[in-house]
Amino acid sequence: MRRKDCPAEFIKECMAQALFQIMLTKKFEDVTISEICKVAGFGRTTYYHYFTNRTEELISYYLDKKWTEKVPTFHEGDDPIEWLRVIFNTIYLYKEQLTSLYKQGLLEIALDVIFEGIEKTYLLNNDPYFSAWFAGALYGVIREWVKNSFNVSPDDLVDAVKVSFSR
Secondary structure, eight states: GGGSSSSSHHHHEEEEEEEEHHHSSSGGGOOHHHHHHHHTTHHHHHHHHHHHHHSSHHHHHHHHHHHHHOOOOOOOTTHHHHHHHHHHHHHHHHHHHHHHHHHOOOOHHHHHHHHHHHHHHHHGOHHHHHHHHHHHHHHHHHHHHTTTTSSSHHHHHHHHHHHHHHH
16 A cells, blocks of 8 residues: 555544654654654655644644543443443553653643543433532542552552442
8 A cells, every 4th residue: 555545534533643653762842743644654744734734733632632532421320330341441552651750740631631521421310510529539540540550450549449430
C-alpha cells in the first residue's frame, strides 16, 4: 500500500506512537514535528492535515481512541466492579505511555481524557453530577497510581476502591 493510500486512523496512530517513542529519550518540549514525521514515516504536510500542534491534540487523540476501543459504556444493572476492572486494566496496558507523560509533566492531558471518558461512559440514571463526582474520584485514584509507578496491580486497585466505597 502506498503511504498516501493509508487510512487516516492508521496515520494518526503512527504519529502518536512516534511521539511516545521519541519521548522515551527526549524532553517533550525538544521534540519537533519533523522528528515525529520521520519516525512515523509521513511528511509534515500529512501531520498538519490531521493535527494543528504536537501537544494535547495528538496525545488526546491517541488516548481517547484507546479508551473508546477498550472501555464499554456502563449502564444500570452492569457490574460496577467489573467495569472498574476494565478501566484499570486498560490504563495498565498503557502504563509506559502514561509514565512517560508523567515524567514529562504532561499527565494532566491524559487524566483529562480519562475524566471525560468516564463521564461519557458512566451513565447511571443520566445524572451528570454523579457521573462528574465519580469521574473525579477515579481521576484522583488513577493519578496516584501513575505517580506511584503502578505499584499495585489493576486487581489490587479494584480491591482498594471496593474497600473505600464500603467504608
